[in-house]
Amino acid sequence: MTAHWTETRQINGNPFFIRHWGDEDAPKLLMLHGFPEYSGAWNDLAPLLAKRFHCIAPDQRGYGQSWRPAEVEQYKTSKLVSDMAALIGDEPVILLGHDWGASVAYALTIGRPDLVSKLIIMNGVHPAPFQRELAKGGAQTDASQYIHFLRREGSEDILAADDFDKLMGLFSAHMDMSWLEGETLAGYKAAWRDAAGLRGMVNWYRASPLKLGAEGEAIDDALSFDPARLQVRCPHLLVWGTDDTALLPETTRGLEDYAPDLTRVTIEGADHWLHHQKPQEVAEAILNWL
Numbered sequence: 001m002t003a004h005w006t007e008t009r010q011i012n013g014n015p016f017f018i019r020h021w022g023d024e025d026a027p028k029l030l031m032l033h034g035f036p037e038y039s040g041a042w043n044d045l046a047p048l049l050a051k052r053f054h055c056i057a058p059d060q061r062g063y064g065q066s067w068r069p070a071e072v073e074q075y076k077t078s079k080l081v082s083d084m085a086a087l088i089g090d091e092p093v094i095l096l097g098h099d100w101g102a103s104v105a106y107a108l109t110i111g112r113p114d115l116v117s118k119l120i121i122m123n124g125v126h127p128a129p130f131q132r133e134l135a136k137g138g139a140q141t142d143a144s145q146y147i148h149f150l151r152r153e154g155s156e157d158i159l160a161a162d163d164f165d166k167l168m169g170l171f172s173a174h175m176d177m178s179w180l181e182g183e184t185l186a187g188y189k190a191a192w193r194d195a196a197g198l199r200g201m202v203n204w205y206r207a208s209p210l211k212l213g214a215e216g217e218a219i220d221d222a223l224s225f226d227p228a229r230l231q232v233r234c235p236h237l238l239v240w241g242t243d244d245t246a247l248l249p250e251t252t253r254g255l256e257d258y259a260p261d262l263t264r265v266t267i268e269g270a271d272h273w274l275h276h277q278k279p280q281e282v283a284e285a286i287l288n289w290l
Contacts, residue, residue: 017065022050029053034099038064038191048283062200064191075207096120128225137218150205160195174245179276232259241274
């Protein structure tokens with residue numbers, strides 16, 4: 001059996017809940033979940049990686065049992081990054097991010113390259129190619145229309161109503177959710193808690209500076225990025241579930257311009273939730289690369 005334990009730790013003066021798998025003396029692998037997940041999202045994958053690594057998975061700010069401030073400005077990327085930089089400390093780690101966790105992972109790797117030795121992203125996006133696709137008014141703009149809904153005041157109340165009915169629908173849009181049942185589903189609902197519990201999670205969308213128009217609408221006031229300032233200078237692995245309907249493959253086009261040492265691995269027959277659907281294949285891709 002892989003050792004597994006949890007703790008609550010003060011980070012920048014606020015409580016954060018953290019799960020651990022593996023040997024404390026093994027190389028550290030920090031795992032960052034996305035929306036609408038929590039540290040328990042790694043229950044399938046982490047034990048497979050813990051044979052070689054000390055896997056560390058926090059409930060990020062606004063999620064699960066960690067600190068959940070209600071104010072939108074508390075969810076700026078710089079604050080989310082600062083949480084994880086404080087958690088890491090002085091010794092660099094291998095960093096893995098999925099979905100919104102990927103956004104924090106990219107920002108941390110770019111802003112604090114001293115803290116990240118290798119970067120692994122699973123169905124997550126670098127801000128520059130993602131903003132480019134959001135601004136086009138094409139397929140990714142259309143696929144991301146839910147962002148407008150989430151940013152509206154009170155969206156958390158709608159998501160929480162009827163035992164999280166709308167949140168479940170958002171989660172599963174055209175994707176395989178057969179993994180989300182029984183104890184797993186109960187764990188998610190416990191992490192979501194209620195509308196107040198969802199507010200922090202949704203605030204990640206409200207605080208994001210990324211812009212998009214209405215369905216089919218191209219915009220010309222999108223954020224612009226200087227590639228020289230957004231470089232991933234460490235080795236980078238991108239693991240992609242090919243059936244993702246939330247993030248489309250074009251969001252990773254040109255990623256090599258920002259990550260010169262990039263390796264791509266695709267997981268067929270998996271979508272945005274690849275770490276739940278095909279944990280063994282994802283683990284093999286990661287372990288082979290490392």
